[in-house]
Amino acid sequence: MKEVAYYVGISEQAVWHASKKGRLHRSNPGSGRGALFELDEVERFKTVRAQGLNALSTKEVAHYLGLSHVAVWQALKSGRLHRCNAEGERALFKLDEVERFKAAREQTKKGQKAQRVERSLRLRPLVEAREQLELARHLVHRLEQLLSRFQPNERESGESLSMNQ
Numbered sequence: 079m080k081e082v083a084y085y086v087g088i089s090e091q092a093v094w095h096a097s098k099k100g101r102l103h104r105s106n107p108g109s110g111r112g113a114l115f116e117l118d119e120v121e122r123f124k125t126v127r128a129q130g131l132n133a134l135s136t137k138e139v140a141h142y143l144g145l146s147h148v149a150v151w152q153a154l155k156s157g158r159l160h161r162c163n164a165e166g167e168r169a170l171f172k173l174d175e176v177e178r179f180k181a182a183r184e185q186t187k188k189g190q191k192a193q194r195v196e197r198s199l200r201l202r203p204l205v206e207a208r209e210q211l212e213l214a215r216h217l218v219h220r221l222e223q224l225l226s227r228f229q230p231n232e233r234e235s236g237e238s239l240s241m242n243q
Contacts, residue, residue, distance in 0.1 A: 079093050079094065079113050082102075082120055085120060085124070086120065086123065088127075097115075101123065101126070102123045103119055105119070134170065134172075135171075136151065136169050136171075139159075139176050142180075143176070143179075143180055143183070153179065154169065158179060159175065159179045160175055162175065
């Protein structure tokens with residue numbers, strides 16, 4: 079295992095995990111000690127791993143796009159984002175696929191923003207009319223307050239009449 083780890087450029091523990099997970103096949107699977115690997119199998123594992131290094135993990139994609147990993151998985155399940163490796167393995171995504179998804183997502187965002195702007199433009203006359211109505215109500219209320227100061231109410235006017243008689 080030590081030689082394989084050195085040749086591939088990973089730790090012995092990583093070689094052991096790859097062997098356990100079935101990504102690297104031993105030539106002596108029945109023996110308990112001294113795992114042996116054939117050179118062509120190690121070469122295959124090394125090339126597959128190198129291809130995986132050119133890809134991004136779910137966490138890396140989420141960080142790159144500014145999303146949560148849950149949102150990346152939802153995009154994967156809905157078919158908007160495609161993985162570059164087989165099902166059952168850790169999901170890996172090619173950078174050009176992530177760039178395509180990012181461009182499509184930005185295009186969708188622009189479309190949604192344009193719809194919001196269009197809607198606000200349609201509603202602007204209504205909003206302005208509502209503001210003018212509120213201003214008119216405020217002015218009427220203020221005028222009523224001012225008028226009430228200068229007009230004596232009926233009780234005061236009745237008392238003043240009785241005093242004069």
